[in-house]
Amino acid sequence: MSTxxxxxxxxxxxxxxLAHLARLAVTxxxxxxxxxQLAAVLDAVAQVGKAAVEDVPPxxxxxxxxxxxxxxxVRPSLPRDxxxxxxxxxxxxxxxxxxxxQEEV
Amino acid sequence: MSTDKLVDFDEVLTRYEPVIGLxxxxxxxxxxxxxxxxxxxxxxxxxxxxxxxxxxxxxxxxAANAVAIESAIRIGLALGCxxxxxxxxxxxxxxxxxxxxxxxxTQYDEPFSTAGHLDVEVDGETYRVEIExxxxxxxxxxxxxxxxxxxxxxxxxHSLIDYNRAGIPLVEIVTRPIPGAGAKAPxxxxxxxxxxxxxxxxxxxxxxxxxxxxxxxxxxxxxAPIGSLEWGTRTETKNVNSLRSVERAxxxxxxxxxxxxxxxxxxxxxxxxxxxxxGSTSPGRSKEEATDYRYFPExxxxxxxxxxxxxxxxxxxxxxxxxxxxxxxxxxxxxxPTEMAWLVNAGAVELVSDTVAAGATPADARKWWLGExxxxxxxxxxxxxELAVTPAQVAELVALxxxxxxxxxxxxxxxxxxxxxxxxxxxxxxSRGLAVMGESDELVAAVDxxxxxxxxxxxxxxGGKVQAIGALVGAVMKTTxxxxxxxxxxxxxxxxxxxx
Numbered sequence: 001m002s003t004x005x006x007x008x009x010x011x012x013x014x015x016x017x018l019a020h021l022a023r024l025a026v027t028x029x030x031x032x033x034x035x036x037q038l039a040a041v042l043d044a045v046a047q048v049g050k051a052a053v054e055d056v057p058p059x060x061x062x063x064x065x066x067x068x069x070x071x072x073x074v075r076p077s078l079p080r081d082x083x084x085x086x087x088x089x090x091x092x093x094x095x096x097x098x099x100x101x102q103e104e105v
Numbered sequence: 106m107s108t109d110k111l112v113d114f115d116e117v118l119t120r121y122e123p124v125i126g127l128x129x130x131x132x133x134x135x136x137x138x139x140x141x142x143x144x145x146x147x148x149x150x151x152x153x154x155x156x157x158x159x160x161x162x163x164x165x166x167x168a169a170n171a172v173a174i175e176s177a178i179r180i181g182l183a184l185g186c187x188x189x190x191x192x193x194x195x196x197x198x199x200x201x202x203x204x205x206x207x208x209x210x211t212q213y214d215e216p217f218s219t220a221g222h223l224d225v226e227v228d229g230e231t232y233r234v235e236i237e238x239x240x241x242x243x244x245x246x247x248x249x250x251x252x253x254x255x256x257x258x259x260x261x262x263h264s265l266i267d268y269n270r271a272g273i274p275l276v277e278i279v280t281r282p283i284p285g286a287g288a289k290a291p292x293x294x295x296x297x298x299x300x301x302x303x304x305x306x307x308x309x310x311x312x313x314x315x316x317x318x319x320x321x322x323x324x325x326x327x328x329a330p331i332g333s334l335e336w337g338t339r340t341e342t343k344n345v346n347s348l349r350s351v352e353r354a355x356x357x358x359x360x361x362x363x364x365x366x367x368x369x370x371x372x373x374x375x376x377x378x379x380x381x382x383x384g385s386t387s388p389g390r391s392k393e394e395a396t397d398y399r400y401f402p403e404x405x406x407x408x409x410x411x412x413x414x415x416x417x418x419x420x421x422x423x424x425x426x427x428x429x430x431x432x433x434x435x436x437x438x439x440x441x442p443t444e445m446a447w448l449v450n451a452g453a454v455e456l457v458s459d460t461v462a463a464g465a466t467p468a469d470a471r472k473w474w475l476g477e478x479x480x481x482x483x484x485x486x487x488x489x490x491e492l493a494v495t496p497a498q499v500a501e502l503v504a505l506x507x508x509x510x511x512x513x514x515x516x517x518x519x520x521x522x523x524x525x526x527x528x529x530x531x532x533x534x535x536s537r538g539l540a541v542m543g544e545s546d547e548l549v550a551a552v553d554x555x556x557x558x559x560x561x562x563x564x565x566x567x568g569g570k571v572q573a574i575g576a577l578v579g580a581v582m583k584t585t586x587x588x589x590x591x592x593x594x595x596x597x598x599x600x601x602x603x604x605x
Contacts (some may be wrong), residue, residue: 021199035438035529042279060193060401060404061404066408066410067410068168068406069171070171071171072135072136072137072170072172072173073136073137074137074144075142076142077144078156083155083268084152086162093150093151094267095150095264095265096264096265097202097482098263098264
């Protein structure tokens with residue numbers, strides 16, 4: 001992930017946008033609170049940038065492995081009642097969810 | 106019904122130049138899902154093919170399907186792509202009920218293949234479609250919207266989700282923008298998808314059943330004023346799921362956008378839905394910015410780094426591709442490319458090829474598949490391949506005609522029997538008694554009866570008006586219900602009347 005360019009700053013709008021993407025309902029007071037808290041988190045993470053790592057290639061994996069694959073073989077699935085038991089609601093063997101978000105035009 | 110203002114298609118082209126682009130999603134034909142061992146069988150009871158991995162339950166870890174990865178690379182090779190030596194999966198984060206994990210495992214900046222091309226032919230002209238990328242991802246679950254009038258999202262009060270499809274390997278093939286097709290843009294789009302489908306079938310990586318959603322297209326269209334150096338703003342019409350619909354969607358968007366631009370309006374970049382019933386499109390949700398998806402490399406899957414040896418092995422094992430095969434068959438069958446194009450459009454290449462393999466001449470095989478059989482498929486509104494007759498049976502029919510056992514008219518009756526499930530051509534000829542009559546007593550009697558029944562005609566023939574014999578031949582054919590051989594009948598009549 002990239003380092004935030006504006007140290008210690010995160011606008012209310014940015015927090016509100018993130019909250020929307022995460023489908024979280026956040027109050028106005030919480031926006032201020034989280035903006036401050038998240039800015040502190042970003043600052044802490046940004047310290048990584050201070051490390052002298054010019055000769056270290058960026059990586060996303062802790063293990064130096066490639067091409068790990070499984071055979072194309074069918075294995076048993078979970079019984080449906082077990083699957084549906086984990087859902088808040090079910091109907092006709094399917095998981096029931098509230099109306100999917102309004103079409104945003 | 107669409108209330109959009111539309112400009113006549115031909116008129117669009119007097120003012121605007123279309124640019125099209127296609128994103129095609131192909132469900133691979135692996136037996137298990139992309140990252141887990143759940144079955145991919147189509148049509149299973151809802152939610153019976155899921156597990157902690159494809160449901161995104163805590164603590165579960167994905168493992169990539171080797172056949173899916175090889176299939177993705179093979180598709181890239183068949184499209185002349187550069188195969189990346191280093192490739193990774195990424196997470197595309199968004200919340201929607203059909204994606205149980207809260208993200209889709211896909212590829213972002215490091216796809217398996219880039220920079221390929223596919224040549225398609227429309228009306229004898231070749232259009233080169235540049236391929237931007239080929240990448241591998243997982244399919245989503247299926248939503249059923251309940252409470253709306255037609256199962257659509259509008260007016261629905263809740264939705265039901267089936268996760269059987271979630272996690273099935275999906276290859277996405279993205280073209281670069283295709284300018285310069287002009288009036289042929291709708292057909293080029295269709296021809297591209299059709300050719301891609303042929304390639305996928307030849308590779309054996311997918312059954313490509315469009316009616317089962319194995320192949321789904323997103324169709325991008327923009328218009329620019331003729332002579333403009335800049336392209337217009339595009340719309341993306343989602344989930345266009347038949348070849349015919351691809352063509353219709355391009356056509357409709359061209360006509361709709363032209364009307365908006367003519368009125369001084371602006372095209373907004375948006376996702377649109379295609380409606381099969383009316384052939385129209387309507388606006389969907391506005392496009393989220395790529396940054397909103399917060400892509401990042403998938404930490405639970407290690408990179409795929411295809412080395413030269415692996416890629417070369419896959420390349421060497423590629424089957425003959427459809428374009429090369431068509432060229433070869435054209436030469437073998439001695440037909441012109443335009444004739445081959447008809448066979449392709451009729452979906453008859455394999456059928457003719459198999460019929461030839463079963464012993465028929467290429468000319469006979471083409472004659473039956475493009476003639477009588479095409480007519481019957483058309484009447485029944487089915488594809489040629491769906492007719493209840495096999496290439497081997499067509500070859501048998503041709504052989505029966507060649508041997509003189511039946512003539513063309515009897516062959517058509519024989520075909521009726523075969524299509525009705527009465528058995529092989531030989532069996533139908535026997536059971537329906539369709540064989541051409543030899544110079545049997547029955548035929549001699551029919552000839553005599555024709556002469557006796559038409560004394561004045563017979564007299565004319567005797568008097569030298571040879572062409573009058575046709576009426577007598579017709580009479581015999583009528584009594585024998587087409588089972589006699591006309592040439593034999595004519596010969597018998599001549600012998601009788603000139604001797605007399």
